[in-house]
């Protein structure tokens with residue numbers, strides 16, 4: 241049976257959006273299918289891998305577990321928002337420099353989880369980085385480079401902040 245659509249108004253990457261969604265559709269589906277933001281990856285779609293991580297009101301969430309109507313009146317940020325004026329975010333730079341992008345499938349989710357951490361805690365210990373990434377699975381060569389990249393990103397962000405007026 242065709243379910244009735246509901247209107248959802250929210251901020252997506254800083255821009256106000258109004259969209260009709262089926263109540264059963266997830267935020268992940270709406271981001272990918274309605275807005276064409278394919279950087280947010282669809283993998284397990286059961287909340288187990290973190291590939292679909294986005295920021296919801298600044299906190300990292302699995303967008304496959306959020307129903308689209310739940311974002312009404314809220315703010316969503318996806319990986320597409322990080323590349324401003326064709327310039328990579330320091331977290332993206334650090335992932336590239338540290339060789340933390342392996343096959344790359346988990347990378348957007350990792351980066352969004354790292355962003356949520358660093359926005360809240362600009363100088364995390366290794367233990368805190370591991371905790372923040374605990375919900376993000378990578379099936380490639382391991383986590384050492386990824387953890388190193390988040391640590392480097394923290395240093396880069398501090399450096400950038402020091403240069404700001």
Ligand code: FES
Pocket residue numbers: 281282283284285286287288289290291292293302303304305
């Ligand atoms: S696709 Fe959402 S947690 Fe795996």
Ligand code: FES
Pocket residue numbers: 340341342343344345346347377378379380
């Ligand atoms: S880089 Fe391939 S799954 Fe993580």
